[in-house]
Amino acid sequence: MNTKEAYNNWAETYDSVENPTRSLDEKVVRTELIDITGKDIVEAGCGTGKNSVYFAKYAKSLQAFDLSENMLAEARKKVNSPNADFFIHDITKTWSIEGESCDLVSINLILEHIENINFVLQQAFRILRKKGRLFICELHPSKQEKGSVARFTDDKSNKEIKLVSFFHSKKDFENACKSAGFINIIMKDWFDETNEDIPRLLSILAVK
Numbered sequence: 001m002n003t004k005e006a007y008n009n010w011a012e013t014y015d016s017v018e019n020p021t022r023s024l025d026e027k028v029v030r031t032e033l034i035d036i037t038g039k040d041i042v043e044a045g046c047g048t049g050k051n052s053v054y055f056a057k058y059a060k061s062l063q064a065f066d067l068s069e070n071m072l073a074e075a076r077k078k079v080n081s082p083n084a085d086f087f088i089h090d091i092t093k094t095w096s097i098e099g100e101s102c103d104l105v106s107i108n109l110i111l112e113h114i115e116n117i118n119f120v121l122q123q124a125f126r127i128l129r130k131k132g133r134l135f136i137c138e139l140h141p142s143k144q145e146k147g148s149v150a151r152f153t154d155d156k157s158n159k160e161i162k163l164v165s166f167f168h169s170k171k172d173f174e175n176a177c178k179s180a181g182f183i184n185i186i187m188k189d190w191f192d193e194t195n196e197d198i199p200r201l202l203s204i205l206a207v208k
């Protein structure tokens with residue numbers, strides 16, 4: 001099953017089934033991105049919109065896109081705001097967003113499905129205004145090394161589906177940020193409250 005089909009099937013239950021990765025990312029965004037009032041924000045791979053709700057509440061504008069129409073449909077149900085625009089787009093294709101037109105690009109829990117992260121970060125750099133910020137939060141490489149991968153139980157077949165995933169080390173993320181042109185790259189490890197051995201998420205904040 002390819003990534004688009006998988007998320008189209010997962011969309012209906014994505015929000016309701018317990019998912020510590022999703023829940024921690026929700027907290028991280030609201031902890032790390034507090035100064036978003038009045039900003040123009042682009043959210044790549046917005047999924048069912050758990051972070052879109054937060055961005056749309058404070059931003060001047062939110063442009064949010066995703067590959068899966070079913071995930072996007074859930075996001076549209078959550079956010080009914082005139083400043084928010086949701087559209088289908090593949091992050092691996094040139095983003096249909098004007099250059100130097102936004103203040104923040106947020107990419108959450110999607111890059112594990114993307115082989116070439118350099119292209120993605122180049123696109124983020126292109127659309128950001130000078131001093132604009134890139135925020136990334138992903139399943140931690142140490143967690144991936146222990147075998148963690150996005151997975152869900154498909155309702156139709158009742159089988160567990162593991163999604164297509166690629167490994168990116170901290171160094172890979174840093175190099176991709178630098179070669180796109182980003183500076184002031186800050187990485188943070190985020191842990192579950194109950195397990196402090198291996199971080200669950202890695203966040204990256206960088207400036208154009």
Ligand SMILES: C[S@@+](CC[C@H](N)C(=O)[O-])C[C@H]1O[C@@H](n2cnc3c(N)ncnc32)[C@H](O)[C@@H]1O
Nearest residue numbers: 007045046047066067068071090091108109110
């Ligand atoms: C784990 S979900 C995360 C959704 C949301 N960012 C969040 O934090 O809840 C990953 C999302 O990435 C989207 N995605 C995967 N590959 C993509 C691609 N090539 N282009 C755009 N979106 C993609 C999926 O459809 C899915 O909605």
